[in-house]
Amino acid sequence: MADHEIVQAKSSWLWGWFSWSVASSTMLRTAEKKILSCLKTAYRGWYVDVGPVVGTADKIWTISLNEESSKTPIVLLHGLGSGVALWCLNLDALAIHRPVYAIDLLGFGRSSRPTFSNEAEEAEKQLVRSVEEWRREMQLEEFILLGHSMGGFLAASYAMHHPQRVKHLILADPWGFPEKPSDAAARMHLPFWVKAIAFAVQPLNPLWAVRLAGPFGQWLIEKTRPDIVKKFSPMLDDTSVISQYIHQCNAQTPTGESAFHAMMQGFGWAKNPIVKRMHKLSNDIPITLLYGSRSWVDNTTGETIKETRPSSYVNVQVITGAGHHVYADRSETFNKYVSEACALTDSTPQLRSSNVRSYPKAISNQEIDAVLNEALEARRPGEQDLETSRPRSS
Numbered sequence: 001m002a003d004h005e006i007v008q009a010k011s012s013w014l015w016g017w018f019s020w021s022v023a024s025s026t027m028l029r030t031a032e033k034k035i036l037s038c039l040k041t042a043y044r045g046w047y048v049d050v051g052p053v054v055g056t057a058d059k060i061w062t063i064s065l066n067e068e069s070s071k072t073p074i075v076l077l078h079g080l081g082s083g084v085a086l087w088c089l090n091l092d093a094l095a096i097h098r099p100v101y102a103i104d105l106l107g108f109g110r111s112s113r114p115t116f117s118n119e120a121e122e123a124e125k126q127l128v129r130s131v132e133e134w135r136r137e138m139q140l141e142e143f144i145l146l147g148h149s150m151g152g153f154l155a156a157s158y159a160m161h162h163p164q165r166v167k168h169l170i171l172a173d174p175w176g177f178p179e180k181p182s183d184a185a186a187r188m189h190l191p192f193w194v195k196a197i198a199f200a201v202q203p204l205n206p207l208w209a210v211r212l213a214g215p216f217g218q219w220l221i222e223k224t225r226p227d228i229v230k231k232f233s234p235m236l237d238d239t240s241v242i243s244q245y246i247h248q249c250n251a252q253t254p255t256g257e258s259a260f261h262a263m264m265q266g267f268g269w270a271k272n273p274i275v276k277r278m279h280k281l282s283n284d285i286p287i288t289l290l291y292g293s294r295s296w297v298d299n300t301t302g303e304t305i306k307e308t309r310p311s312s313y314v315n316v317q318v319i320t321g322a323g324h325h326v327y328a329d330r331s332e333t334f335n336k337y338v339s340e341a342c343a344l345t346d347s348t349p350q351l352r353s354s355n356v357r358s359y360p361k362a363i364s365n366q367e368i369d370a371v372l373n374e375a376l377e378a379r380r381p382g383e384q385d386l387e388t389s390r391p392r393s394s
Contacts, residue, residue, distance in 0.1 A: 028083075028110060028248035034241050035085040035232075041065050041095045045084075050133035054106060054126045055114030060134045061104040065091055071098035072144055072167055072346055074338075077131070078102070079149030079175070080260050083109030083249045086242075089235055089331035094338060101138070105151065106130040107256020109249050116259035120271040123259040128158050135165060144342055146170040148327055149297075150260055153177070156274045156281065163282040168345040170288045170338060173326045176263070176270030177301045231328035268296070275301055278308060286313035286351040288341040292322030292329060313351035315341070 036043060047059040063084050074094060076087055084102040094100050104111040106127060116123045131154065135143075145166050147155030152174025159166040228246070229239045236242065250257070265271045287309075291299035302316035317337055322329035348355060 024248045024251040031241050031245040032085045035088050038235050041092050048134055048137050053130045053133050058112040061110035063102050065095035065100045067099045069098050073099035074144040076102040077147040077151030077155050079151050081250050085245055089328055093335035113253045113255040118262045120263045123262040127154050131158050142167050144168040148172040149175045160280045166285055168286045172290045173292055173295050173297045173324050177274045178298050179273045180265055180269035283312045288315045291318045292326040293318050293320050295324040315356050
């Protein structure tokens, strides 16, 4: 009843504080277009109707590049609080030789925001099911699946449920893989007052402060996480659009964030960690794990996975100087590793552990620029922003 009263009392100060969220979908679209306008490769964006996966008529916002290529496509799944535009440092390089698809996961970005289950396993299944329905509507038979952070968690879960669809699983600093250690709190050496605040806000969604800040949410992001904004300076003259984009991604109803909250056990761990379920993942699916050397994510899990899959292709790379946002911190190195993994998938039908040592030579920056410039001559930059849904497959 309280929520209903807030909505109706439009003249109150409380409504005035939160009314900025009404326009956030338009502002989000504007910020996204401004970021993606810096791409050299033509792209298009549209809504894919996935039907009643969680809500009654769910839609997933999708962008694509180089769809005409006959090579194996790559599908990108973002992390918590993110969206398709934050792949801007990677899209051009990845689209040189193959189709690239990036989606706003259900409950995030510009996609529908249905109410997910508050049970960890069911929320995970709902998100995985939404990706599969998206794949079915897109009529993609096989693809390379890349997920960052929470997107890596979901990518691994998807590969377990639909192994015949995933030709290569690429995990970028994936969240939710290791088990939570029994002495996790002691290891962090936090003062008592910090532990008390963490306990008090535990029932809240992780990004609650951004919404509580109301119209000052963008300012809060810029002041608390200036490092994230600076990562995109090589591509954007005005990096403030990044903080605006992140703010607008998280200013709307946080249903996807609530699903993450249901799946997490403390912010850093999952209730159902992937490492305990790796036996469910087909040994035929090659895995590339890319960690940041300065990330808070435990990269020793990658070596554990490698040891438990002795005959499978498991390539673990720790990128020097990169943090959790490894795709942006060292984008050129990240793009090289991903491109090499994709090329190896194309050239070798069945990857095994023996193929890890014969990993292809890294692509130089000059080679990337030469190929990219040649490809761009045949394309006309721009976006076909279709604000309609693609008809569902029968």
